[in-house]
Amino acid sequence: MELSIDRLTKHYGRKIAVDRVSATLTPGVYGLLGANGAGKTTLMRMLCAILEPTSGEVRLDGKEIAAMGEDYRDVLGYLPQDFGYYPTYTAAEFLSYIAALKGIPRDRADRRVKELLGMLDLSAVADKKIKTFSGGMKQRVGIAQALLNNPQVLILDEPTSGLDPKERVRLRNLLSEYAGDKIVILSTHIVSDVEAIADEVLVMNAGRFIMQGTVVELAEQVRGKVWELTVPREQARFWQEDFTVANYRHEGEQVVLRIISDEEPSPDAAPCDPILDDAYLYQFGAKEA
Amino acid sequence: MELFALEHKRLWRTTRVWLCVLLCFVYSVVWGSVVWNQWPGFGSTNDSTDMYDNNFDGYSNIRGFQEEFSQFGDEWTDETLQKMVAKYQSYDPMNRPGLRSMGDWILASGYLNKLYPELEDPEGQEYQPLIHYVDTTKLTDFYQRRADLLEFTLETTRQNEGMSEADKQMLLDMNSKIKEPWPYEWTQGWSDLSFGWSKMAPYLAIALAFVFSGEWYSNTAPLLHTTKYGWKKLARVKVLGGMAFALEFYLLIAGGKVLVQLIYFGTSGWDLPVQYISLLAVAPWNMLQAELYQLAFGLIGMFGYAGLVMLMSALAKNNVLALVFSLAFVYVPDVLGRYLPKWLMAVSQYLPLVGNSYDYLSYNIFHIFGMSVWSPWMLITVPFLIGVVCIPFAIKGWARRQKV
Numbered sequence: 062m063e064l065s066i067d068r069l070t071k072h073y074g075r076k077i078a079v080d081r082v083s084a085t086l087t088p089g090v091y092g093l094l095g096a097n098g099a100g101k102t103t104l105m106r107m108l109c110a111i112l113e114p115t116s117g118e119v120r121l122d123g124k125e126i127a128a129m130g131e132d133y134r135d136v137l138g139y140l141p142q143d144f145g146y147y148p149t150y151t152a153a154e155f156l157s158y159i160a161a162l163k164g165i166p167r168d169r170a171d172r173r174v175k176e177l178l179g180m181l182d183l184s185a186v187a188d189k190k191i192k193t194f195s196g197g198m199k200q201r202v203g204i205a206q207a208l209l210n211n212p213q214v215l216i217l218d219e220p221t222s223g224l225d226p227k228e229r230v231r232l233r234n235l236l237s238e239y240a241g242d243k244i245v246i247l248s249t250h251i252v253s254d255v256e257a258i259a260d261e262v263l264v265m266n267a268g269r270f271i272m273q274g275t276v277v278e279l280a281e282q283v284r285g286k287v288w289e290l291t292v293p294r295e296q297a298r299f300w301q302e303d304f305t306v307a308n309y310r311h312e313g314e315q316v317v318l319r320i321i322s323d324e325e326p327s328p329d330a331a332p333c334d335p336i337l338d339d340a341y342l343y344q345f346g347a348k349e350a
Numbered sequence: 351m352e353l354f355a356l357e358h359k360r361l362w363r364t365t366r367v368w369l370c371v372l373l374c375f376v377y378s379v380v381w382g383s384v385v386w387n388q389w390p391g392f393g394s395t396n397d398s399t400d401m402y403d404n405n406f407d408g409y410s411n412i413r414g415f416q417e418e419f420s421q422f423g424d425e426w427t428d429e430t431l432q433k434m435v436a437k438y439q440s441y442d443p444m445n446r447p448g449l450r451s452m453g454d455w456i457l458a459s460g461y462l463n464k465l466y467p468e469l470e471d472p473e474g475q476e477y478q479p480l481i482h483y484v485d486t487t488k489l490t491d492f493y494q495r496r497a498d499l500l501e502f503t504l505e506t507t508r509q510n511e512g513m514s515e516a517d518k519q520m521l522l523d524m525n526s527k528i529k530e531p532w533p534y535e536w537t538q539g540w541s542d543l544s545f546g547w548s549k550m551a552p553y554l555a556i557a558l559a560f561v562f563s564g565e566w567y568s569n570t571a572p573l574l575h576t577t578k579y580g581w582k583k584l585a586r587v588k589v590l591g592g593m594a595f596a597l598e599f600y601l602l603i604a605g606g607k608v609l610v611q612l613i614y615f616g617t618s619g620w621d622l623p624v625q626y627i628s629l630l631a632v633a634p635w636n637m638l639q640a641e642l643y644q645l646a647f648g649l650i651g652m653f654g655y656a657g658l659v660m661l662m663s664a665l666a667k668n669n670v671l672a673l674v675f676s677l678a679f680v681y682v683p684d685v686l687g688r689y690l691p692k693w694l695m696a697v698s699q700y701l702p703l704v705g706n707s708y709d710y711l712s713y714n715i716f717h718i719f720g721m722s723v724w725s726p727w728m729l730i731t732v733p734f735l736i737g738v739v740c741i742p743f744a745i746k747g748w749a750r751r752q753k754v
């Protein structure tokens with residue numbers, strides 16, 4: 062299976078939301094990283110065929126997804142960023158309703174709903190109305206509905222937002238397990254989520270992919286540009302003004318700074334192994350990111 | 351089918367919807383039929399002009415009237431009218447039943463005023479209705495007098511309101527099909543056919559105005575768009591669910607009212623001609639046929655209005671706007687009627703639930719493609735067509751607005 066994105070572009074009047082983006086996605090987990098307004102959601106909506114591109118196309122195994130219509134939607138699972146639900150429905154009822162919309166036969170849907178409620182730790186609240194749920198629980202219902210039809214292409218827009226650390230770990234594990242021979246695309250602000258599960262990372266800025274590769278490959282791009290420097294606490298502020306500081310850790314009266322810089326910031330600074338966060342911050346700077 | 355069942359269930363389980371249905375049932379059936387028949391409508395009076403001073407004995411009172419008026423025979427002839435008036439005059443003048451009591455005295459009194467005006471004696475019997483003093487032996491030629499009055503009325507309409515000779519003849523031909531003598535039983539029960547369909551409009555609008563527009567509040571568009579069946583099938587299912595709801599709502603209210611009618615009045619009176627409602631009506635229908643027409647009028651009006659409401663719901667992204675526009679179709683012609691051009695007012699009568707379900711008592715005729723069509727048929731055809739036309743536009747409108 063192959064999802065190919067070819068010079069995909071979306072204009073809103075004069076504003077370019079997505080600008081000639083191209084990529085070829087094969088089974089695996091893809092992490093889409095980018096600041097707010099980078100074009101992630103617009104891109105995802107075009108990948109779901111709910112937004113018509115201004116130009117370019119998306120093909121699944123050579124067939125244009127817009128032309129595939131119902132056939133594409135049959136293999137698609139989507140969690141929108143602002144996931145809409147019916148407040149008076151219980152979790153089980155809502156999932157059954159979406160299952161019917163996805164054309165899943167009743168008996169199969171019942172089994173799948175039960176299974177997903179268990180997988181997402183919602184069994185105990187299956188018969189409670191969604192409007193009584195916390196943000197994280199609602200988000201898990203949203204993830205469950207995306208997985209109902211066992212989709213070959215799973216697109217999740219900010220799936221970890223609202224989830225507590227335990228839930229995030231659970232979701233990451235679930236997606237890693239699920240991916241297998243499927244294409245999973247998830248967008249997030251949280252670099253560690255992508256770092257943990259993405260086979261490949263796509264970094265977006267101003268509607269374009271500015272970085273693309275595995276977590277290790279991207280991190281390696283900033284090798285030699287990540288430094289650790291221990292300074293007195295009162296000096297930390299000055300270092301933050303002059304450099305991109307990825308991390309700030311107290312050690313007694315001292316502060317250990319993780320600095321991203323092309324040049325060695327100080328003779329006392331020691332180079333260290335880069336991680337994805339560093340690569341991301343190198344591109345965007347601490348404030349922009 | 352499963353999606354339809356789920357969507358239909360979703361509609362019914364909304365608090366707003368079942369509350370509307372419950373309120374409408376209480377207002378129309380419990381209050382408008384049961385309590386009305388038992389108390390202000392048919393309860394016995396206590397020498398008071400206020401119907402809410404009536405006793406709570408409608409059921410037994412109706413039985414009493416049915417029994418009492420059976421003494422006048424089972425056909426309406428000159429003799430029937432004479433006997434009825436004589437009976438009324440036989441009561442002690444101080445204790446005569448009020449004309450507005452649910453006896454057929456008001457029917458007889460109305461006939462006297464219309465058909466025997468020359469018998470009035472304004473000088474000697476000032477302020478007294480004719481029925482109090484008329485010489486009953488002069489109450490003859492009832493059907494001939496009615497025919498003459500009808501001819502006069504139609505001729506006056508022809509001369510003053512532009513009715514054509516052909517239209518007049520068409521109405522007279524209809525009238526000629528009324529069998530004489532008319533059967534007779536106590537008339538006040540089955541002649542009370544009012545279903546008040548226009549009162550259903552706000553309930554139906556509140557229930558259905560949010561069918562499509564409500565999805566904006568739920569923010570479900572991106573989700574629905576990416577499911578296999580997507581918005582298109584869902585839109586069809588929503589329309590079907592809305593129509594099914596309109597049918598069920600209708601059956602509940604109409605069925606309830608018919609059941610109450612049967613309990614209170616029984617079947618006695620179903621074959622009376624509608625001329626007991628309006629003396630000069632030309633429709634050769636009995637009460638049952640008129641009631642079936644009213645039921646058909648209501649059913650089609652409900653379907654047509656449901657279509658209109660769902661169209662408004664699909665076109666508006668706002669629940670309140672959808673509701674206001676839906677209600678405007680019914681109430682703007684009513685409220686602004688006098689300010690609208692005459693033709694526009696006439697056209698508005700063909701909107702679902704707006705027209706008069708008693709139009710079969712009128713002389714309105716339309717000319718369409720050279721054919722003369724009696725207006726009651728138009729009143730059940732046009733609202734149906736409006737509903738049918740609205741459906742594809744509702745689906746299309748929602749599709750257009752679904753673009754996220």
